Amino acid sequence: MIDDGPYEVEPLEELEALETADAAAAESSLSAGSLELAGFAAGHASEPVKDLVSSYSIVPIPIAILDSSLEFLYKNDPFKRLLASFRAAREPTLLGAIGRFIDAETARSLYVGLKDPKRGHSWSGTIRLKSKDSSSVLAKTTIMPFKPEGSAGQEPQAWVAFFDDVTEERNGFLRGLFSSLLEASKLKDNDTGKHIERVNLYTELLARELYRLGNWPDVDVDFVENIGFLAAMHDVGKIGTPDDILNKKGPLDEFEWSIMKEHTINGAFILSSYPNPMAKQIAQSHHEWWNGTGYPYNLVGDMIPLPARIVALADVYDALRMRRSYKAPFDHGRASLLIASDSGTHFDPSLVEIFKSIGGEFAAIYDSNADEPSA
């Protein structure tokens, strides 16, 4: 039901036309007043249902009232706005409006639940409303039957559907959980907190540029927001790397190096329960190389998940800029040249091209988030 996978791509022109029309439809129905009743003109709403509509007209969360064939009889303003932002304002039925956001099994269970007296003519579940150009909304949805007094045992005359937006609640919970994990890993890892913050900022910048260019179907608003938070988790697996290897001053021997490499697999394991697969992809694949010589799995080219390819470039750029025990910090020009020279070997060439076009912004992120001078 909760789908973090790729959305369906519709032709751009069609989408734009729909968006404009939906916004206009939402606008005109909002200005027509809250008690616009889609079905009343056809005369199929009874007096008790009209009373029901009146009683819900000032409820602040998104609400719809449906007739016996699940057509909308009434949508309150918050619900109209919700549908308009996902280009579904003009759909006459509930399944028309939310069908594209749910899988076939969920649609079936919803339909059966509402029709089946043994299930109380009701349904509840969580739906993720999603489009390329809006942050997704997680809506806890409850659909309850309406039976006027004296009609027990009969089919419901209408349904009331509540859509409780739990996006902030859910995101806040997940982010809190993973921030704690990050804090725990920082106790071990010798990379500074600023490195992690900068990697988040570079990756978000690169992803935003990909979104703006529009050639990457997987890159939508959610992708940009998520990678800007999850990039920081790339080395969380180092929590399982022994301190003597992690903090060793000289070069690692072959055995130590093989243990060090395991931080990718450990990170993937730690993040495997995160609902968005991007977290695991970043931890697991940020040391893969475009030409197949990276680790842990020698993935080649676009077999490497895009979020990991983006983080790889950002992580290396920042490592080049930083002072390390074995090297002085490089300036932006030198770091950029090294990134460019590794195009097609270490890095995805198309990402290197984009990096070159916005390199100045990488430099600005580094400069305005510099590390505290060490004592």
Ligand SMILES: [Fe+2]
């Ligand atoms: Fe790493």
Ligand SMILES: [Fe+2]
């Ligand atoms: Fe890093």
